Amino acid sequence: MNEPLKITFLGTGTSQGIPIIGSKHPVCLSENSKDKRLRVSIMISWGNYNYVVDCGPDFRQQMLTHNVARLDGILFTHEHSDHTAGLDDIRPFFFRQGDIPIYAHERVANSLKKRFDYIFTDANRYPGAPAVAVNTIEKGVSFAIGDKLVTPIEANHNRVQVFGFRLDDFTYLTDVKTISEVEKNKILGTKVLVVNALREEPHHSHFNLEEALSFVKEVRPEKAYLTHISHLLGFHDQVEKKLPENVHLAYDNLILTI
Template identity: 75%
Template sequence: MEIGLKITFLGTGTSQGIPVIGSKHPVCLSKNPKDKRLRVSVMVSWENNNYVIDCGPDFRQQMLTHKVDKLDGILFTHEHADHTAGIDDIRPFFFRQGDIPIYAHKRVVDSLKHRFDYIFAGENRYPGAPGVQVNFVKNNHSFNVGGLEVVPIEAYHNRLQVFGYRIKDFAYFTDLKTISDTEIEKTKGVKVLVVNALREEPHHSHFNLEEALEFAEKIQPEKTYLTHISHMLGFHNEVEKKLPDNVHLAYDNLIVNL
């Protein structure tokens, strides 16, 4: 039987989220729920599995919003705070399930060990701290989660290596600025592509809208969803009208089924 994927957009905002604290920018003052964006993350679910890609500072709120009571693992793209700062909030899952598997580049794990040393203290871990089961992700080495193959895809966020992930016909990228043709080939044939599009103006470490659309054109998925969006991109409804028919702005709590 063919296994279907359910993609839940937990957050679609950039590092400050939208609204930005104290901002009087019109998008930050918008009443449209689609203009309110938590820090970027998705949950990929199938059968009885829930895997989250990145867990930022809004992780607790996102889990409560979607009534998630089981977490099978976290795939990290890179170590920046807006993608990792929620790791302490895996505690309720740990208390019920035991150590939570995490999947990340060794560099990212080293960063987590430095910033959240109490989680990685082994037998000396404080009784109230969560525990994790570490799995290192290496480029050109696929791995298995919940019976499905995950293909890591290497890209760069300015000079920082980041991983995108492909699961079946779904591929997810965030904080992407450059990627080689070799890695792009690993993404060909997906039906749903998610990729960052920060704003219209060029940025030193993120795709702007034009670059994200050019990337989608190379991949040729059936549908592309743009994420990691800043308030500077504009109002959701206005930007959506300007996009190609098969490209959409993702928004918080959007669910896509494959």
């Protein structure tokens, strides 16, 4: 029997997080903890395994908040900074465990090599630098993490290709604007879906709320949680009241068991 998945929402915010530095927007000034959002990421845990999807600039803070002592790997959706800028902070895990496995499209891995060349080079390695073991994700090819199989789901973030991931009855998608029917079919039967919903107004590279809800209705999960949320979506408690019964706003530090 498969062990249940524990999904920890490490961050549910968009690229600047909430509050935005210096902003006087009412949501940025909110005292409700559910309106304070770090950059988007989740941790998927089962048994003794911990895998993180994306490691943005808040990665260190997220690992400390949840007292994570072991990291078995990082899955990257795409190369944008709010999903990758925390890669250097794998150092404590590397010193304890050795090379940290990462899973990424070849394009994303090449981008990381340019930005974090000292992590990927074997020549004249700086003594304090971490290292990774690169595993390339390909469209249509499932891959194993721990003792589970992951199905990559391809979507588009405007002109940027992104990968979502399905494990067992859980599917995670972020930074999605369009997705093909073939890839949608890979989501069918999912019990819990996480998908981005940036704001109410249309956006060139993200689902807005209407598009996210339409997508949820189309793929029919038992429950859906919205993430990669901007302050422009509104106050958490007010938006939550307007959502369908099986759809909720995710928030930082929310934990699901599937």
